[in-house]
Amino acid sequence: MSDLYSSDLGSSKATEAELQDFLMMEKQKAQFNAQIHEFNDFCWEKCMDKPGNKLDSKTETCMNNCVERFIDVSLLITNRFAQLLQKSGGMHFYSTENALFLRMQN
Numbered sequence: 001m002s003d004l005y006s007s008d009l010g011s012s013k014a015t016e017a018e019l020q021d022f023l024m025m026e027k028q029k030a031q032f033n034a035q036i037h038e039f040n041d042f043c044w045e046k047c048m049d050k051p052g053n054k055l056d057s058k059t060e061t062c063m064n065n066c067v068e069r070f071i072d073v074s075l076l077i078t079n080r081f082a083q084l085l086q087k088s089g090g091m092h093f094y095s096t097e098n099a100l101f102l103r104m105q106n
Contacts, residue, residue: 042066
């Protein structure tokens with residue numbers, strides 16, 4: 001009977017871990033989508049003079065450069081923050097790759 005209980009307990013912990021992983025992935029997806037919308041809003045305001053049927057090359061170049069600079073600045077800030085946390089000692093932080101992934105999901 002105790003084997004049955006421990007088996008159920010182990011199964012429950014595995015299910016809980018899977019649920020936590022799923023929730024983390026969904027949160028990261030939502031953060032990524034929010035970050036994309038932030039890029040779009042910021043860069044649209046910066047680059048679009050007047051809406052047309054299609055993007056001209058100047059506007060397309062502006063949008064591409066804007067998003068790239070936005071990502072660069074986000075990474076710079078994230079890396080600097082991680083360095084400060086590391087210097088302050090013992091605090092957990094994400095690597096640059098995870099920070100970009102998470103940042104892009106914000």
